[in-house]
Amino acid sequence: MADVLVTGGSGYIGGWCTLALLNAGYSVRTTVRDLEREPQVRAMVRRGGADSGASLRVLRADLRHDGGWREAVAGCDAVLHVASPTLTQVPRNEDEMVRPAIDGTLRVLRVARDAGVRRVVMTSAIGAIAYGHPPRGIPFTENDWTNVDAAIAPYQKSKTLAERAAWDFVADEGRGLELAVINPTAVLGPVLGPDYSPSLNAIARMLDGSMRTLLKFASGYVDVRDVASLHVLAMTEQAAAGERFIATSGHSLWQRDIAAVLRERLGDRAAKVPTREMPLWVARGLARVNPQMRTLRLLLGRNLDATSAKAEHMLGWKARPIEDTIVETAESLLALPR
Structure with missing residues (x-):
């Protein structure tokens, strides 16, 4: 089997994608911004039960710069582009998140095309589908796109515009490069290391009591292992x-x-x-002044249901029951060293 590149191997989804490929017999290369994270990546792979030896190479490449990418993709048949620029706080200017997301995606696609890569699978998000719309009673599908002209958070805007840019690049400049895109809802599942999705942080806060009341919003959830298998x-x-x-x-959960x-x-x-749910009027008031809640302000009272019927029918993909994933997520978090 030809090599496969996974961008962002130290991340939550990237780590599980690396595991899925290694378990399927592929030789995997994965990128990190700093090679000091290589031991962490290999520890995550071992924790997941795979061999972290000769079948895995860890390379340095940063989405913000050209260096390292040609070496990373050389000889690869496919690329799973999972990495995305992240910020530790809400940016003052949305371009701080949007521009790097677009530029990083185009950088990976360009070098993949030039290296003769057959297909890139890009990790987008439900954030590129379900935001900026009026309330609706039917699930979102792949035919929907987030309305970037509406009042949406920089993260959702960055995911939407980066995915749009990817499709435009492949159509206009791809020269035969194939693209497929995965749009996960909120991602849960066992942790392999200290990096995991914000959705897991909500469960961690429920378990340790730092979340005193529940917020009223609903979204879809999916197991990270199923996200990896879909990639x-x-x-x-x-x-x-x-x-x-x-x-x-399945369906969305409150x-x-x-x-x-x-x-x-x-x-x-x-x-x-x-056990108690915060009244909507209180939550909306707090979201205006509490930075931690500000990003959830537009979700309050909303139900962002979505369907995976397309992946199920076209690819034969099937997600495990989300109730089991919730329990495994919690048990994994409870087992982390304190």
Whole structure:
């Protein structure tokens, strides 16, 4: 099998994609911004039960710069472009997040095309699909796009414009390069290391009692292992070329639904999980002044349901029950060293 490059191997989804490829017998290269993170990447792979030896190479490459990318993709058959620029706080100017996301995506696509890569599978997000729309009673599908002219957060705008730029590049300049895109909903699942999705942080805060009340909003959720398996299917199945796929498990859940699963399945270990839901008017007031809640302001009271019917029918993908994932997520978090 030819080599596969995974960008952002130290990240949560990137780590599980690396594991899925290694377990399937591929030789994997993965990029990190700083090679000091190589031991962490290899530890994550070992923790996931795969061999972190000769079948895995860790290379330095930064989405903000050209250096390292040619070496990273040389000889690769496919690229899973999982990495995305991140900021530790809400940017003062949305271009601080939007511009690097677009430029980094185009940098990877350009070097992949020039190296003769067959297909790039890009990790986008439900943030490129379900935001900036009026309330609706039907699930979002791959035919929907986030309205970037509406009042949306910089993260959702960056994911939308980066994905749009990727499709435009492949259509106009791809010269035969194939593209498939994965749009996960909120990602849960076992942790391999200290980097994991913000959705897991919400569960961690429920478990340790720092989340005193539940917020009223609903979204889809999906297991990170199923997200990784969908990336591999999108890389290998011919039908996936030129398509985008939502990754979600069943219907959307409200925070109160997640809390109820934790209390029912974990017993005393979920003793600190909140039971009370914050009134919407209070939450909306706090979101105006609380920086931690500001990014959730536009979600309050909303139900962002989505469907994975396309991935199920076209690729044969199937997500595991999200209730089991919630429990495994919690158990994984509880087992982390304190």
